[in-house]
Amino acid sequence: xxxxxxxPQYQHVQEGEDFTTYCNSSTTLSNIQWYKxxxxxxxxxxxQLVKSGxxxxxxxxxxxFGEAKKNSSLHITxxxxxxxxxxxCGPYQGGKLIFGQGTELSVKP
Amino acid sequence: DSGVTQTPKHLITATGQRVxxxxxxxxxxxxxxxxxxxLDQGLQFxxxxxxxxxxxxxxxxxxxxxxQFPDLHSELNLSxxxxxxxALYFCASSVGGxxxxxxxxxTQYFGPGTRLLVL
Numbered sequence: 001x002x003x004x005x006x007x008p009q010y011q012h013v014q015e016g017e018d019f020t021t022y023c024n025s026s027t028t029l030s031n032i033q034w035y036k037x038x039x040x041x042x043x044x045x046x047x048q049l050v051k052s053g054x055x056x057x058x059x060x061x062x063x064x065f066g067e068a069k070k071n072s073s074l075h076i077t078x079x080x081x082x083x084x085x086x087x088x089c090g091p092y093q094g095g096k097l098i099f100g101q102g103t104e105l106s107v108k109p
Numbered sequence: 110d111s112g113v114t115q116t117p118k119h120l121i122t123a124t125g126q127r128v129x130x131x132x133x134x135x136x137x138x139x140x141x142x143x144x145x146x147x148l149d150q151g152l153q154f155x156x157x158x159x160x161x162x163x164x165x166x167x168x169x170x171x172x173x174x175x176x177q178f179p180d181l182h183s184e185l186n187l188s189x190x191x192x193x194x195x196a197l198y199f200c201a202s203s204v205g206g207x208x209x210x211x212x213x214x215x216t217q218y219f220g221p222g223t224r225l226l227v228l
Binding site: 033041042043044045048088092094095096097098099100101102 | 111140142151152153154157159164165167199201215216217218219220221222
């Protein structure tokens, strides 16, 4: 079945450093969605990418969908303690949202 | 606050028992999704309902069942519980729509979850 792999699984950064997480699929995706889950919280939708090579920005967050639509990335510039949480990616296909394992980000002040 | 409500917030029960988790979607949303989140399996899609009908199925065990009622709230029934069923169960909702045979790629709004502990 459809699977996406996220790397890294964990990332510890100093506040102010940049952070990137990658989402990789062996098959072409029609779309990719990104969610953030704070510790003890529930997943919250961040963004959806649909077009090949698409890049979208939300303040310090930059989301990218690969040209082949097989991978995606989330880059956070100058991390803050409010960025702490687990970031999930996955395609929404056939009524299913198939999440990767997530990347857990911790930020040291 | 996403607008999706789930009850109960916590549930402690014993192996072999049966429990029912309840979800009320956001006002106006027709689709309800159930997910299981455990430490070793991550966030797993279980099942989706749209306007009362099952629309998509994921890794849902035969011991688990769900339904969506005319008022659009949904219940997830877990029976013959095992220790490994201990997890956080999320419900999500979306507007729900179709374009031919393809579903709109929609934002899902997650509820706060029900934490189930099977002892």
